[in-house]
Amino acid sequence: MWKQRKLGELGSTFTGLTGKTKEDFGHGDAKFVTYMNVFQNAVASLExxxxxxIDPKQNEVKKGDVFFTTSSETPEEVGMSSVWKYNYDNVYLNSFTFGYRPNIEFDLDYLAAMLRSTTVRKKITFLAQGISRYNISKTKMMDIEVPVPSLEEQAKIGAFLSNVEQTITLHQEKLSKLQSLKKAALQFLFPKKDEIEPKARFTNFNDIWKQRKLGDVTPLRGGSAFQSSQFKKTGIPIVRISNILSDGFVGGTYAYYQEQKSDEGYVLYDGAIILAMSGATTGKVALLKDRTNKKFYQNQRVGYFTDLGIVDYSFISIVVQSFLFNVQLKTVLVAGAQPNISSKEINDFKFYFPINKKEQAKIGAFFKKLETIILLYQTKLDKLQMLKSALLQKMFI
Incomplete structure (x- = not known):
């Protein structure tokens, strides 16, 4: 049977570092747990x-302690918890969080997951107070009720969730390494600024590279101004700026439109390369990788790099995602102004292209394979995180 117990009945609070100035930090034989460590990690990281x-007047942390952030810019980020699972001397807590020391035994993996579950987070968020910055009271926090099953059941839940978390971490590390590999490959397989050939080339390719305007090989096409009042629940999905995701792919929640008879000027198909032309993500390039829909519609302020067949399209995809594209992008974005770019500005960007289409295809195929692997790991990671979220919701009602 699961009992609901107040945190105040199960333990007591303690303060972080006090009486310190900025000159006291960055040196010494003691350590302290940083604010971001608490904020980012359900289990505190030693890194x-x-x-x-060393200061004997300060509260040392002990294995089993829990740390809570006391303030943030949004109520959803107040009271983020982090569990300390280690036996180390002379470790303190930063002054922008407070500590909680249970007086009963908890399985620490269970405790870490439970305190970050949707159910408990809602209770904590409800207590956040403020206008421009939100704070939380230690006293009120101690009145929050949390589920406390038997220690044996905690251990089973904790071990299961810990295994899920370790799998997520493993996939995150692999994904990060693949993304770093892609970034390094872009540096080596494309000419740097003021150079006409890349550092590395595939074997049997030694033809020259020629500079061309982007608009001469893949002109950027604008979209159509679809009326939001005519959006449907089904039909042809519309690619809007919000569908250009940070991972470099098109996705998220689509709006739908009734299929039009003459849609050649704004239709998109699987494999299209698109660009955000305004807003916070201006200049962000994404690949449309979705075979569940036969076609998509292109909204206004979403650009599409048209395929004229002059340059291998997979190579175009790499060019517009390269650091060289971002360098030129910065020259047309006005600092302090609402981000906004035009087709003409993008079409005037200049790049070196290999004149040999086989070399273009070789480079494009290399990155396409790499992106497929990245997408595979990203998809697995998304599914694991959804699984974890669903498990936390069902376990802690």
Whole structure:
């Protein structure tokens, strides 16, 4: 049977570092748990500790302690918890969080998951107070009720969720390495600024590279101004700026439109390369990779790099995602103004292209394979995170 118990009945709070100035940090034989360590990790990380001098007057953290952030810019980020699972001397807590020391035994993996579950987070968020910055009271936090099953059941839940978390971490690390590999490959397989050939080339290719305007090989096409009042629940999905995701692919929630008879000027198909032309993500390039729909419609302020067949299209995809594209993009974005770019500006960007289409295809195929693997790991990671979220919701009602 699961009992609901108040945090105040199960433990007591303690303060973080006090009486310190900025000159006291960055040196010394003691460590302290940083604010971001608490904020980012359900279980505190040993890699996010900073140095401070040993001070017997401060509260040392102990294995089993829980840390809570006390303030943030949004109520949803107040009271983020982090569990300390280690036995180390002379480790303190930063002054922007407070500590909680249970007086009963918890399985620490269970405790970490439970305190970050949707159910408990809603209770904590409800207590956040403020206008421009939100804070939370330690006293009110201690009145929050949390589920406390038997220690045996906690251990089973904790072990299961810990395995899921370890799998997620493993996929995140692999994904990060693949993204770093892609970034490094872009540096080597494309000419740097003021150079006409890349550092590395595939074997049997030594033809020259020629500079061309982007608009001469893949002119950017604008979209159509679809009326939001005519959006449907089904029909042809519309690619809007919000569908250009940070991972470099098109996705998210679509609006739908009734299929039009003459749609050649704004229709998109699987494999299209698109660009955000205004808003916070201006200049962000994404690949449309979705075979569940036969076609898509292109909204206004979403650009499409048209395929004229002059340059291998997979190579175009790499060019517009390269650091060289971003360098030229910065020259047309006005600092402090609402981000906005035109087709003409993009079409005037200049790049070096290999004149040999087989070399274009070789480079494009290399990155396409790499992106397929990245997408595979990203999809697995998304599914694991959805699984974890669903499990937390069902376990902690």
């Amino acid at each position: 996010q500790l900073d140095s401070v001098e």
